[in-house]
Amino acid sequence: MATKETAAVGVDLGGTSVKVGLVDSKGKIVRKAVLDTYAEEGPDRVVKQIKKGIHEVLKPGGYKIKGIGIGSPGVVQLKDGIVENPPNFPGWTKVKLGKKIIEEFKLASFVDNDANAAAIGELIFGAGKKFDSFIMITLGTGVGGGIVLDKKLFRGSHGFAGEIGHGSIDYAGPQCKCGSYGCIETYAGNNYLTARVKDALLQREDSLITRIMREEQIPLTPKLISRAMEAGDEFAISVVDDLGRKLGYSFANVANILDVTNFVVGGGVAGFGKRLFTAMEAGMKERVGKSLKSLCKIVPAKLKNEAGILGASALVYYKYN
């Protein structure tokens, strides 16, 4: 009889949907289930949905299951798989998610913060495979960060390491929801970015962005900025160049402290493509220490749309200390 192939379950827990995948050891999703999270109905219902999704991908059998990985928003206590106060999950204080999953499935289970899962995903299956050390940046509503040093995720003394989004690049900059000023998130976070562009557009009535919004009756989104940039709109190009440069400055701060010069960048805004990457590299080289200048390397993340599931499943393949 042929030996069964190994696979791991990856659960991407989001505020609106729970995405569950069965992932083989090469990082291919062989089965997938997407369910509503029902976050507003409280933690018991959410846990029920997670279990349901896992049963769905396991039921057909055929694989030797190595374990279950869950990427969750909020703060995660690794040891017991406790998820604390995930944003947008009402009624949720501390939930022993890992324990509940182990009891149900009798399989090794790992719960980690979704930003850490993204970094581990790139380390095991993606663009981080070729680096010993790298910084993972995820551009979305926030600016997420994960630090990988010598193939190990660095968590810091209290598990809060990697909050690169709240590193300030201007002490007199706009106030961030964290209370500080000029955090890179206040420039690159989706909502902050679109709000700033909207303001600037009042002076730039001639921009293609304004024209498309008016003609197609669509709201301003990073995607629309990207579209105008690709069509050669000068204002949209300047927005992307400026954003890239600022991100590069924040990368330089990190590189100067850690002497890590490899950056893997993923998430929606990374859809600005080559132009953004060129600007990030220019910004980083402008501000990083002399001896690091020629070593700066910024590459796009490899795990695109399925990064959540793949990152979560990678928690199972990752070797914990």
Ligand SMILES: [Zn+2]
């Ligand atoms: Zn902040």
